[in-house]
Amino acid sequence: MTWSATARGAQQPDNTAFTQQRLPAWQPLLSASIALPLFFCAGLAFIGLGLGLYYTSNSIKELEYDYTGSLDTGNCSACAEADQDGAPPPNCSCALNFSLPEFFQGPVYFYYELSNFYQNNRRYSVSCDNAQLSGFPSALRQPVNDCAPYQYGAAGLPIAPCGAIANSLFNDSFSLWHELPPSGPYVEVPLDRTGIAWWTDNHVKFRNPPLVNGSLALAFSGTAAPPSWPRPVYELSPDPNNTGFVNQDFVVWMRTAALPTFRKLYARIRQGNYSAGLPRGNYSVHVTYNYPVRAFHGRKLVVFSSISWMGGKNPFLGIAYLVVGSLCILTGFVMLVVYIRYQDQDDEDDSDD
Amino acid sequence: MSVIVKSATGEIYLFCKGADSSIFPRVIEGKVDQIRSRVERNAVEGLRTLCVAYKRLTQEEYGGVCQLLQAAKVALQDREKKLAEAYEQIEKDLILLGATAVEDRLQEKAADTIEALQKAGVKVWVLTGDKMETAAATCYACRLFRRDTQLLELTTKKIEEQTLHDVLLELSKTVLHYSGSLTRDNLSGLSTDMQDYGLIIDGAALSLIMKPREDGSSSNYRELFLDICRSCSAVLCCRMAPLQKAQIVKLIKFSKEHPITLAIGDGANDVSMILEAHVGIGVIGKEGRQAARNSDYAVPKFKHLKKMLLVHGHFYYVRISELVQYFFYKNVCFIFPQFLYQFFCGFSQQTLYDTAYLTLYNISFTSLPILLYSLMEQHVSIDVLKRDPSLYRDIAKNALLRWRVFIYWTFLGVFDALVFFFGAYFVFENTTVTSNGQIMTTNTHMVRRLWVCPFSVFLECITNKIFLENIFRCDSSVCFVSSSGSLPPLCSL
Numbered sequence: 001m002t003w004s005a006t007a008r009g010a011q012q013p014d015n016t017a018f019t020q021q022r023l024p025a026w027q028p029l030l031s032a033s034i035a036l037p038l039f040f041c042a043g044l045a046f047i048g049l050g051l052g053l054y055y056t057s058n059s060i061k062e063l064e065y066d067y068t069g070s071l072d073t074g075n076c077s078a079c080a081e082a083d084q085d086g087a088p089p090p091n092c093s094c095a096l097n098f099s100l101p102e103f104f105q106g107p108v109y110f111y112y113e114l115s116n117f118y119q120n121n122r123r124y125s126v127s128c129d130n131a132q133l134s135g136f137p138s139a140l141r142q143p144v145n146d147c148a149p150y151q152y153g154a155a156g157l158p159i160a161p162c163g164a165i166a167n168s169l170f171n172d173s174f175s176l177w178h179e180l181p182p183s184g185p186y187v188e189v190p191l192d193r194t195g196i197a198w199w200t201d202n203h204v205k206f207r208n209p210p211l212v213n214g215s216l217a218l219a220f221s222g223t224a225a226p227p228s229w230p231r232p233v234y235e236l237s238p239d240p241n242n243t244g245f246v247n248q249d250f251v252v253w254m255r256t257a258a259l260p261t262f263r264k265l266y267a268r269i270r271q272g273n274y275s276a277g278l279p280r281g282n283y284s285v286h287v288t289y290n291y292p293v294r295a296f297h298g299r300k301l302v303v304f305s306s307i308s309w310m311g312g313k314n315p316f317l318g319i320a321y322l323v324v325g326s327l328c329i330l331t332g333f334v335m336l337v338v339y340i341r342y343q344d345q346d347d348e349d350d351s352d353d
Numbered sequence: 354m355s356v357i358v359k360s361a362t363g364e365i366y367l368f369c370k371g372a373d374s375s376i377f378p379r380v381i382e383g384k385v386d387q388i389r390s391r392v393e394r395n396a397v398e399g400l401r402t403l404c405v406a407y408k409r410l411t412q413e414e415y416g417g418v419c420q421l422l423q424a425a426k427v428a429l430q431d432r433e434k435k436l437a438e439a440y441e442q443i444e445k446d447l448i449l450l451g452a453t454a455v456e457d458r459l460q461e462k463a464a465d466t467i468e469a470l471q472k473a474g475v476k477v478w479v480l481t482g483d484k485m486e487t488a489a490a491t492c493y494a495c496r497l498f499r500r501d502t503q504l505l506e507l508t509t510k511k512i513e514e515q516t517l518h519d520v521l522l523e524l525s526k527t528v529l530h531y532s533g534s535l536t537r538d539n540l541s542g543l544s545t546d547m548q549d550y551g552l553i554i555d556g557a558a559l560s561l562i563m564k565p566r567e568d569g570s571s572s573n574y575r576e577l578f579l580d581i582c583r584s585c586s587a588v589l590c591c592r593m594a595p596l597q598k599a600q601i602v603k604l605i606k607f608s609k610e611h612p613i614t615l616a617i618g619d620g621a622n623d624v625s626m627i628l629e630a631h632v633g634i635g636v637i638g639k640e641g642r643q644a645a646r647n648s649d650y651a652v653p654k655f656k657h658l659k660k661m662l663l664v665h666g667h668f669y670y671v672r673i674s675e676l677v678q679y680f681f682y683k684n685v686c687f688i689f690p691q692f693l694y695q696f697f698c699g700f701s702q703q704t705l706y707d708t709a710y711l712t713l714y715n716i717s718f719t720s721l722p723i724l725l726y727s728l729m730e731q732h733v734s735i736d737v738l739k740r741d742p743s744l745y746r747d748i749a750k751n752a753l754l755r756w757r758v759f760i761y762w763t764f765l766g767v768f769d770a771l772v773f774f775f776g777a778y779f780v781f782e783n784t785t786v787t788s789n790g791q792i793m794t795t796n797t798h799m800v801r802r803l804w805v806c807p808f809s810v811f812l813e814c815i816t817n818k819i820f821l822e823n824i825f826r827c828d829s830s831v832c833f834v835s836s837s838g839s840l841p842p843l844c845s846l
Contacts, residue, residue, distance in 0.1 A: 021665070025731040122703040259697055259782060316779040 032339045039332035046325030053310060054318030061104055062305040062313040064113070067096050067287055068294070079289035096285040096302065105306050106277030107270040110191060111263040112170065113301040114293065119165070119256040128163035128254065133245050135207035141222055153224030160223035161233060161245065167226040169253050171290045174266060174302060178274075179282040186284060189274050191267035194242075197251040206251050208244040216244050263303055278304075355444055357410065357418070365410040369444050372484065373452070374592075376404040383449025392452045399490035400454035401483055406447035418443050457491075462656035464496040469659050471586070473745035476612075478588040478605075480598045482622060485553060488591040497587045498551045505585070507578075508555040517561050521577045524552075528584040550585040556592035563600060579608045598626035606631070617658060618644050634658065663745050664738045672727040674753035678762045679723050685766030687714055690774035697778075 017023050028034075069080030076094035119125065126146050131139035143151045143162035150167045153159050177186040212218035216234040225232040236247040245251075252264050269278065285302055293300055305312050355369040369376065373392045377385060383406070392402045410418065421442060425435040470477055477497060481488050485508060492498045505524050512520055528550050562574045582588050582605075590601060598616075606614050606629075616623070616630035621643040627633030628647055635648030636655055645651035652658065694705040704711065710718075738744055752758075 021668070021731075021735075023729055023731075025729075025734060027732070118699040118701070120698040120701075120703050122698070122701040124701075125703060259778070260699070261782070314780065314782070316782075320776065320779075 032335070032343075036332055036336055036339070039328050039335065043325045043328030043332060046321045046328060048325075050318050050321030050323075050325055052318075053321060054315055056308050056310055057313055057315045057318055060306055060308050060313040062303065063098070063100075063104075064301050064303045065096055065098055065285070066299055066301045067094070067285075067289075068299045068301075069094065069289070070294075070299075076287060076289055080294065092289045094287050094289055096287060097282065098285075099282045100278055100280045102280050104278040104280075104304065106275060107268055107306070108274075108278055109265065109305050109307060110174070110176070110267045110269060111303040111305065112172065112174070112266050113261070113263040113303050114170070114298055115261040115301075116296055116298040117262070117293070118260050119262065120258050120260070124164050125256050128161070128165045130205070133161055133206050133254070135209045135245060137209050140209050140220075150226055153227065155224065157222065157224040159226050160220055161226065161250075165254055165256060166250070167228050169226075169229065169250060170264070171230075172300070173288045173290075175286045176269070177284045177286060178278075179284070181281055189269060189278070189283075190271040191269060192271055193248065193267050195248075196265040196267065197248045198255065201251045201255060202246055202248065206245045206254070208246055216240070220244075266302075277306075355440075357415070365412070365415050366407055367410055367443070367447075368405065368407045369447055370403050370405050372482075372592075373402060373404045374484075376406050376447070376449070379445045379447050380406055380449045381446050385449060388449060388452050392454075393486065395452070395454040396484045396486035397490060399456075399487060399494060401457050401487055403453045403455075405450040405453065407450055408447045459491070459495055460655045462659075464494070466656050466659045467495050467497055469663065469742040473663060473742040474749055475615075475662070475745070476587075478590065478601075480590045480593050480601060480626060482593055482595075483591055485555065485591045488589055489553065492551075492587070492589050497589070499549060502549040502551045502586065504551045504553055505581070506553050507558050507581075508553060509557045512558055512561065517558070517574065521562075521574060521581070524581050525577055528581050552582060552585040552588045554588065554590050556590070556594055556597050559590065559593070559597055559601065563604070575604065579604070595622040595625045598623065599629040602626050602629040615662075617655070620644060634661075659742075660739065663742055664735050667733075667738055667745055667748060668731060670748045671732050671753065672730050674758075675730070676723055676727040677754065678759065679726075681759070682762045682766040683719050684715070685763060686770045686773070689767060689770030693770070693774045 013019055067076050069076030069078075076096070079092040079094050082092060127148075127150065129139065129144045129147055132143055140160055141158045143158050143160070145151065147159070147162035147164075150159055150163050174191075176189040176191060178189050179186050208216060209219045212221070217232075220232065220234050233247075233250075234244050236250060237243045242248055249266075257264070287302075291300065310317075354371060355367055357365065357367050359365050369379070373389065377389065388404065392404065395402050421439045422436075425432065425439040428435045467477055479488065479492060479497060481491075483491070489498070489504070498504065505527065507520060507524065515523075562578050590598075593601070602614055602616055605612060613632070614630040615632040615634065616626040617634040617636060618624075618627055619636035619638045620640040623635075623644050624647045627635060627644060632650070633648040635642075635645035635651045637645045637651050637653050650661070652661065691705045694703070695701075706714075733744060
């Protein structure tokens with residue numbers, strides 16, 4: 001049997017670097033002179049970034065007022081008491097008074113916040129019909145089974161919009177009043193209720209079904225409103241551009257939150273005299289308290305916030321960067337000490353050999 | 354082994370060849386003593402010896418032989434035994450012809466290979482069918498035994514003088530009192546004052562050790578024998594029948610530490626041990642392809658074993674173990690946040706990630722980096738591995754897949770998962786991240802926007818993990834920092 005080195009057999013594998021494991025490889029060999037500056041630089045960079053983020057976050061103003069009205073907080077307690085047995089009577093209204101000690105830099109964003117409300121519950125979050133909400137006429141009167149038990153109404157009529165998310169639409173409404181100094185009458189602060197939903201939601205995902213004889217109400221004939229709604233969907237707002245499925249409050253609500261404590265944008269304050277911000281003084285929020293939260297021990301709050309390049313007020317990222325940066329620098333120092341201490345030892349050993 | 358031939362003139366002869374120890378007993382005529390001394394001299398010089406004998410068969414004798422063989426060949430029961438008995442009967446009363454000696458030169462770089470393997474912590478045993486003198490000479494030539502190696506003999510000669518028990522006890526006393534738990538391999542042969550032991554054992558002695566006894570003392574002999582072997586740097590087993598070679602391999606495989614065994618051979622008589630060992634390697638050589646056909650790997654030359662084990666074996670082990678550990682790690686990292694999320698969604702099985710991410714995570718997002726790693730990774734370059742065989746000890750005894758390493762990776766996975774989940778949770782809790790005030794913390798059917806940013810962070814961290822492991826090589830403190838430090842910079846996107 002001959003073993004010829006030159007004849008290339010049919011089974012012989014390719015003699016390339018790839019197939020013969022001869023690819024060039026490189027590995028950085030970290031020494032103290034690379035690792036130490038790296039740690040120190042990284043630590044300084046993180047600390048710098050952390051400080052920047054932290055101070056930016058601190059400079060953002062945020063005010064929260066709980067208006068659930070449980071007996072200890074005092075506000076809106078009458079409506080809250082009515083809520084204890086079920087939904088409060090319609091149009092129960094209350095007022096929330098607060099005062100701003102200093103100028104609140106605008107534009108000011110007005111949110112409502114709910115707590116202990118699990119919009120991320122799986123059965124809840126699948127309970128809607130996207131085809132119906134996209135305005136397809138065929139889907140309007142055939143809501144999907146996921147919407148059950150909010151699929152068909154009492155009279156057997158299909159519910160539009162169907163599902164639990166739509167049914168639990170937040171229906172408190174707010175108005176902000178400013179007391180003109182000195183102790184003058186209360187003036188309403190104009191709230192800009194447009195542009196609070198995502199552009200894609202408003203213009204792409206949610207669309208009204210095609211108008212019938214120019215009327216939205218006729219387009220929805222043969223459907224019923226969700227059981228908890230006082231008015232049908234085409235009467236959500238007097239503004240014809242903001243009613244039906246494209247109503248901004250409705251769209252904001254349908255975009256379910258990821259955590260049990262969440263905020264949703266209600267309005268922006270950037271019109272008229274208040275476009276620069278809210279001057280100091282006394283304010284009052286008039287709340288139409290409709291939404292019952294006592295049953296699941298939830299809380300309702302209104303939040304005023306200003307926005308910066310990093311969004312709302314959140315010191316966490318700044319603090320995280322500061323912590324990691326200091327850990328980096330601390331580790332760098334420890335390594336430096338170890339290096340200095342044992343460097344001499346190494347030199348001694350080397351010189352012995 | 355015999356052959357029966359008929360000459361042109363019609364005479365029938367039986368020619369027999371074999372080892373001297375099996376031919377001489379059957380010989381009744383010939384210059385036995387002369388040839389015996391000649392054979393011994395040849396053996397000491399390292400030549401492989403054989404003796405040849407013959408006898409003449411008459412027609413009746415031939416007929417009888419044929420009948421005997423035929424009866425044995427078609428026997429339905431105990432065919433092997435009947436054949437052996439038939440051969441015994443036929444091959445006797447022979448006339449000695451002479452002896453042959455073959456110089457079986459060592460393959461090139463055989464000594465180098467064996468030395469490298471010993472430095473790498475691999476115990477090298479030689480199992481051969483040759484005479485003791487031949488085999489010992491060969492072992493000296495290939496540097497299995499050094500000049501200062503003290504040879505201990507467990508051969509038939511010695512057992513004739515003392516009982517097996519005594520021999521074993523004496524050997525174990527000699528060897529074990531030196532060791533404690535230090536063996537020569539631990540010091541990789543650097544210490545000169547450590548006495549080096551080599552054991553020579555005979556096929557007959559081995560069968561005595563392995564023979565089952567009524568009082569169960571054979572298991573003690575085996576244990577004792579294995580203890581002695583463990584303390585010796587090299588073992589030479591000579592006069593081994595093929596089945597005995599397999600027996601020894603089996604004995605080692607099931608000994609206390611369950612070592613991984615590799616058998617390499619080039620002839621048909623090595624097939625049984627190649628099949629028995631964990632890894633069988635056949636050398637395609639002058640003795641045909643029988644060994645290669647039965648092996649797991651076939652190599653053209655013995656010297657290829659060095660690169661095969663020290664380079665390729667090392668690479669493959671590191672790659673596979675990292676692959677396995679990484680797979681567990683990335684899935685822990687992936688699913689643990691999902692588990693944590695249940696505490697925040699009312700335990701309603703809401704998924705943290707979109708279905709697309711769930712499906713594609715293992716298939717496309719995290720598959721390519723580790724695939725390339727496990728195909729190409731060279732943690733140490735090839736020439737360094739070849740130059741320094743003791744690097745092979747880094748992976749001895751399955752070092753990278755031990756419990757401790759696995760728990761380290763799992764703990765790292767849990768830590769990373771906690772950082773990912775709670776980092777994202779606190780960053781996105783209650784805040785807006787857009788400049789027009791619209792809320793980003795929303796989802797529709799599955800949590801999407803909230804977790805896309807941390808998901809991409811998380812992906813980058815997972816893929817960087819390979820990179821980091823490569824650089825930092827299980828330097829745990831640095832990994833700690835780098836894993837936690839990777840979240841903020843990537844989250845600020």
